Every structure is written in C-alpha cells, then in structure tokens.
Amino acid sequence: MxxxxxxxxxxxxxxxxxxxxxxxxxxxxxxxxxxxxxxxxxxxxxxxxxxxxxxxxxxxxxxxxxxxxxxxxxxxxxxxxxxxxxxxxxxxxxxxxxxxxxxxxxxxxxxxVAARKITHEVAAGETLYSIAKKYKITVAQIREWNGLTEDHPLSIGQKLKIAP
The missing domain is CATH 2.40.40 (Barwin-like endoglucanases)
Incomplete structure (x- = not known):
C-alpha cells in the first residue's frame, strides 16, 4: 500500500x-x-x-x-x-x-452497530475535561448525555453516562 x-x-x-x-x-x-x-x-x-x-x-x-x-x-x-x-x-x-x-x-x-453502555464514576480530582479526554469525547457530549448544565459541579462518586 x-x-x-x-x-x-x-x-x-x-x-x-x-x-x-x-x-x-x-x-x-x-x-x-x-x-x-x-x-x-x-x-x-x-x-x-x-x-x-x-x-x-x-x-x-x-x-x-x-x-x-x-x-x-x-x-x-x-x-x-x-x-x-x-x-x-x-x-x-x-x-x-x-x-x-x-x-x-x-x-x-x-x-x-449497537453502542456499548459505559458508566464512569467520578473520582477525586477529575473534571469534565479530564473525563472527556479519557474517553475521546467532548465535554458538551457528557453534559448532553447526563443533563448537566454549566453551573453543575461534579461530585466524587457521581455516575456519568459516557454514551447516549
């Protein structure tokens, strides 16, 4: 090739x-x-x-x-x-x-293709940006899939959907 x-x-x-x-x-x-x-x-x-x-x-x-x-x-x-x-x-x-x-x-x-279900549990020190980077998605996608607003802080132990 x-x-x-x-x-x-x-x-x-x-x-x-x-x-x-x-x-x-x-x-x-x-x-x-x-x-x-x-x-x-x-x-x-x-x-x-x-x-x-x-x-x-x-x-x-x-x-x-x-x-x-x-x-x-x-x-x-x-x-x-x-x-x-x-x-x-x-x-x-x-x-x-x-x-x-x-x-x-x-x-x-x-x-x-059927999307696999991924749930991420927020750990200490994590941000929406670091989580998005880990899964190669955007912060906006995480917010959309989880109904989060700009002023909604993350909590340790919070579960986030990583796919729609």
Whole structure:
C-alpha cells in the first residue's frame, strides 16, 4: 500500500452509498464506493459525518473485498446536501489500516452497530475535561448525555453516562 506521509496523518473517505434492504424490508447496510482524500488536519480521532444519522451513532465499516471491519462514531452533521446519499468519513490512520484497503478508491459497506453502555464514576480530582479526554469525547457530549448544565459541579462518586 503506497500512501504519502501527508495522507497517512489524516484520512477522509467520501462514499457514494445506496441502501441494501434486509429480508424484512429494513435497511441492513449501505454499500458504495469510498474515495480517500487528504484531510485538513490530524485530530487523532475517528470523525464521522452523515446527514441521516444522529450524532453519537456508532457505525461499522466493512471492506467487502477482504471482510475486514472497524467502527467509527458520528460526531457531526453534514450541511444540507440535497437528495443524494453522500457520506463523508474522517477516520484515523488506525481505522483505515484495519480495513486493509488498497488504492485511492475501494468498495465499502456501512452498517449500524449497537453502542456499548459505559458508566464512569467520578473520582477525586477529575473534571469534565479530564473525563472527556479519557474517553475521546467532548465535554458538551457528557453534559448532553447526563443533563448537566454549566453551573453543575461534579461530585466524587457521581455516575456519568459516557454514551447516549
């Protein structure tokens, strides 16, 4: 696999997808062609944007050529792009490597994945920022998932939901 150094630091996949129905008529997964394009910055995070999935949704990515999979989380919404089914995934090099994709374009399947339930118990000295950093999420997400306001202090022993 030949990739330039710049390409290895931050990857963006642009996928053109169509729905593949399951036997019961429900959407099982989306299949399409992904194209690797150079990202603007290296965040070291799995960044996923999809206009039809809510923020926080965990999705699976599968390379149908070899059956290898990885996961990513929706962290932002796309601007209104019309009726087409474009999906932009900005993923870490590790997630890309897990798919063993070759070339600038490759087939990809995207499917829903059940999010695991994580509860964090606040320890002495922890802040919302330190907890968010530990789980690679934002302070705003912790506040949203737990109904916390700006003026709501943490308590030692308090239990926080880390996923919606």
């Amino acid at each position: 030949l990739l330039t150094t710049a390409l290895r630091t931050s990857l963006v996949l642009l996928a053109f997808l169509h729905f593949v129905p399951s036997a019961k008529g429900q959407v099982k997964f989306e299949r399409g062609l992904a194209e690797v394009i150079l990202g603007q910055q290296n965040t070291g995070k799995h960044l996923v944007m999809h206009r039809t999935l809510p923020i926080g949704t965990l999705v699976g990515l599968r390379n149908p050529a070899n059956g290898l999979t990885t996961t990513a989380k929706v962290v932002s919404k796309l601007p209104n792009i019309g009726a087409n089914e474009k999906l932009i995934l900005k993923i870490s090099q590790t997630a890309y490597d897990a798919l063993l994709a070759s070339g600038k374009r490759f087939a990809i399947e995207i499917y829903p």
